[in-house]
Amino acid sequence: MTSHSKQIDQAIANKGQQDSLAAAPLRVLLIDDLPERAALVEQGLSDAAIVHTANQVHGRALLDLIAEIQPDVIIVDCYSPGRDSIESLRTVAQNNPKPIVMFVEEENPSGFQQAIDAGVSAYVVDGLTPKRVKPVIDVAIARFKVMDGLRTELKKTKDDLAARKVIEKAKGMLMHKRGMTEDEAFAAMRTMSQERGSPMKDIAENVISILGLLEG
């Protein structure tokens, strides 16, 4: 049994390579147990994409399939049991999320806007025709790219802020407990960071934990 995470790492490493193959057809993974709807999607995408259909593929086999074909977009029935497995994959491989398009047949689909805000790229309500399939998926991918960019940016800003807080605290402790000046404290941590090739935040966290322990 191969490791999914390893394959995902590999995929991330290959990403640059993939980007250069911009003309390559879209790889779509379609998870839908309704054969009529699946056929409709395949028909709508026939010229523009390679569609892998995964009916009745569940659990670990589904994860293996995703790792193997590395789809550009996953289309899934909103009630498919495979959703939990896909979500776990997204949690583990936060670096490599996929745009997801979901089919839903609900009485009040407008409520699903919230799901879109939560990371689903598109909810497709009934009335799907072959002609509509491609545009829906193009929009989903485009929206995903924007959202993903925003998410990455937000995460970086948050991380930076958190790191700054930790570094300030460590600096304060070094000044207070080791009698260093502010500049000396900062320089000491920067040196450690450079020597070890680890981020300032990690160094600062360890400084806090060690000085805290000595105190206690």
Added chain:
Amino acid sequence: MNQHNLAIGFARLSDCAVLTVAKERGLFEKYNLNVTLKRYKSWAAMRDGLANKVIDAANMLAPMVVASAAGISPYPEIFTSSFAFNLNGNAITVSNALFQSMQHISPDTMLRRPLSAHGLKHVVDVRKATGQPKLVFAHVYHYSMHAYILKYWLASAGIDPDQDVELVVIPPSQMVDSLRAGQIDGYCVGEPWNNTAVLAGLGHTLITSSEIWSGHIEKVLAVRHSWANQHEDIHLALIKALLEAAVWVDSPNNRLTAAQMIASAEYVDAPLDEIVSSLTGKNRQTGGNLRQDMPDFNVFHRYAANFPWISQAKWILTQMVRWGQLTDDVEFDAAASSAFQPEIYRKAAAELNIAAPTINEKVEGAQEHAWVLKEATQPIAMGANQFIDGRVFNPAEINSYLNGFSNSSASRASEASKTDIEVQLN
């Protein structure tokens, strides 16, 4: 009086018993509720349905509500709960092949009860040394008691669940098929999906979740904060109907009838033979080849089972931190009391003259035997509350509890460079 229409989500698991009984015995009508039950095959779909108002309430994994309260689910701070459906009820089952290699490699540890994961650790070590692939274990969702109980059991024997084995998520009803197909080596799931594998001769149940942490919360009645605020009376009526059902299900005399109800096609849709032992607790497999009566395998009402303990929400938060889902600067108090709101439970219990705890937190894992909870409207008989490794969780000392785990995602990351820096600083 007008009836209120409510839609409630559930999954194909025997811990839908209270919901089923409330419906089948007309308890919802008694409280003027017209309830439609909607069955889900995916926790994510149930969560989306609840968040997006397709359903009004759900028989949901307790950690999903806690995750929302802690802001790490796709729907931050949306869900809350004032009613717990049950305690315990999950188990860990492995394939015949894995069970045999545990017996072969580590015969001594296999005789201990409850079965520790030390035998499994030997298998893991041997596989590593001989270059075999990692064992694959499944649980049902990344925010579930199944995940935390499985990881707790593995880690208590020195198996790092993030590195020494591979963990995957598989919906409960597909566990048995995945085991049969050889895609996984074992899993932690609710019933009847352990018993089904045992009866089909596909696997062995090594340990039940009540032996890993006796008295752990399992499913809760999840609702939206906004709904609970707007519909206080309906929420209260719903909890009262469920409380009455829980009292009924918990009586040993009614368990067989309850098993018959949930076995039917519209609920769990599984043979009665597979379901019955998960409700009666009789003739249950544990230890891989032992069958015994476990009256507390599933607890639906006694031991204050329906009370949403803030301390248990906090324990769930500690495991989220331990396994890298949350950072340790999470506001434990705020998140836990947004997730669980015991005051609403107390109100419902008082109206039914059912004893309720007057405290929100207790020390978890400190009760080897049955005990009496005196901080309650009337004294409540409580069951044992113990972790398999004897650890005690005091919600007032979360940091020291977390620091006590050597194997955690957080400590692994920083431990390596710490010693190094220590030398330099001193």
